[in-house]
Amino acid sequence: MTKTPSTKEKLLQAARALxxxxxxxxxxxxxxxxAAGVDAALVSRYFGGKQGLFEATLADIPAWDVLACDRENLLEKAVESFTQPYNPQTDLVNPFTLLLANVLDPVMGDKIRAFVQQGIATPLAEKLGGVRAEEKAAMLLAVLFGFxxxxxxxxVKGLTDTSLDDLRAQMMILGQTAVQSAP
Amino acid sequence: MTKTPSTKEKLLQAARALxxxxxxxxxxxxxxxxAAGVDAALVSRYFGGKQGLFEATLADIPAWDVLACDRENLLEKAVESFTQPYNPQTDLVNPFTLLLANVLDPVMGDKIRAFVQQGIATPLAEKLGGVRAEEKAAMLLAVLFGFxxxxxxxxVKGLTDTSLDDLRAQMMILGQTAVQSAP
DNA sequence: AAGAGGCGTCAACACTTGTTGACAACTACT
DNA sequence: AGTAGTTGTCAACAAGTGTTGACGCCTCTT
Structure with a gap:
């Protein structure tokens, strides 16, 4: 049986979800x-405040596992990770929405941008390699995030009601186009 | 000479920018x-409150002029409108960022989604026509908004420092791929 | 038993938020 | 001149914000 989570973990979980x-x-x-069922004062006690709690959830983002696989099936894995069924419960491990939801925040925006550049875009460019690697990586991210x-x-209607297989096929074509450099 | 804007216009202008x-x-x-240099009470007086002011700026969005042109040069116009130089002053007429910045808002999200569907996605699908028009329109929007x-x-580095001509060429390829239906 | 340290509860704080109503200044009309 | 309507100013409100400090409860050690 799963042991009951500690207060700190309950706070982190609720904070991430919200x-x-x-x-x-x-x-x-x-x-x-x-949501966590605990007292409001504990946030300051355990994390030093709301900002500290947010940064804890940010540090909690798992390394985008797509970056860990080979160059060949990288695209397939990336598309797969962005076309999961729409399930808020399991999607929590997908860092995308957390990034999007906070990039415009006046105090957190810089942190988010730095994370995207250093934690996602730059490693992806290194993985892709070749000429104009940064540009290709950025284009691929644009396709994935835009989707x-x-x-x-x-x-939007065309994407919410189409089968996942069809969507993945379309995304594979777009992704391959994105990582092909113009002559 | 440009006549001095009224208080209402000053408020709308500052509200849109922020x-x-x-x-x-x-x-x-x-x-x-x-920012507008007026008293805080006038927002409630003129627009009925903050929410009313926001909705006024939303109603102020010009119809996306891309939807007004022919089917042939639609893609070119769309790409052009999304690859303007990074200029906050002129970009105010581009509805994109206003939509993106508020789609996650708990009170405004529904309004934004409805606007995107009815004011952009559906007309775009009608313009594109053919089979799977909705899907193609959504994919094109994904590419444009993602970019x-x-x-x-x-x-992200690869897109902020590349010349606009190169970016437009890349986007045209991606856009054409997006609107081509899979067999 | 006595003390110590971790853990949670409660009330309160200083501050910002959006909004309101009373009041003054000005213009336009009779 | 007098009056009505518009327009801007000021102070204040109730509600919500993040945060803090004092207090009580429980468990472990001596």
């Missing part, structure tokens, strides 16, 4: 502690 | 009135 969907400024400390944005956040 | 960059919840009424997201918001 920051993930609504962004730093749209979530209050009392929202988090209310997730239109599907999950804007919920 | 909501555009930081999102609804990250902007306070006093931020706006401070703007990675470039302007995340400021």
């Amino acid at each position: 920051f993930w969907t609504r962004g730093y400024s749209n979530v209050s400390v009392r929202d988090i502690t209310g 997730a944005l239109i599907r999950k956040n804007f919920q | 909501f555009w960059t930081r999102g609804y919840s990250n902007v306070s009424v006093r931020d706006i009135t401070g 703007a997201l990675i470039r302007k918001n995340f400021q």
Whole structure:
């Protein structure tokens, strides 16, 4: 049986779920502690404040496992990780929405941008290699993030109701196009 | 000479500039009135409150002029409108960032989604026509919005420092791929 | 038994938020 | 001149924000 999580873990879990969907400024400390079922004062006690709690959730983001696989099936893995079924429960491990939800925040924006550049874009460019690696990596990220944005956040009709297999096939074509350098 | 704008116009202008960059919840009424140089009480007087002011800026969005041109040069116009130089002053007429900045807002999200679907995605699908028009339109939007997201918001290196001509060429290829239906 | 340290609860704080109503200044009309 | 309507100013409000310090409870050690 799973042992009951500690208060610190309960706070982290609730914070991640809320920051993930609504962004730093749209979530209050009392929202988090209310969802976690603990007192509001414990956020300052355990994490030094709301900002510290947010940074703890940020540090908690798993390394994007796509970066760990070979160059050949990198594209396939990337597409797969961005076309998972729409399930808030399991999607928590996907850092995408947390990044999107907070990049505009006046205090957290810089942190988010630095994370995307150093933790995602630069390693991806190194993995891709070749000429104009940075540009190709950025284009691929644009395709992936744009897809997730239109599907999950804007919920535009053509992407929310199509089968995952069809979507993945389309995304593979787009991804391959993105990583091919113009002559 | 340009006649001095009325208080209402000054408020709308400042509100658009701030909501555009930081999102609804990250902007306070006093931020706006401070930038406009007017009293904070006038927001409630003229627009019925902060929410009314936001909706006024939303109603102020010009119809996406790309939707007005022919089917042939639609793609070129769309790419062009999304690859303008990074200029906050002129970019105010581009609805993109206002939409992105507020789609996650707990109170404004629904309004934004409805606007994107009815004001952009559906007309674009009708313009594209053919089989799977909705899907193709959504994919094209994903490419366009994803590009703007990675470039302007995340400021990833490969897209911020490349020449506009190169970027446009790349985007044209991606856009054409997006609107081609899989067999 | 007595003390210490970790853990949670409660009330309160200083501050910002959006909004309101009273009041003054000005213009336009009779 | 007098009056009505508009427009801007000021102070204040209630609600919500993040944070702090005092207090009580439980467990372990001596």
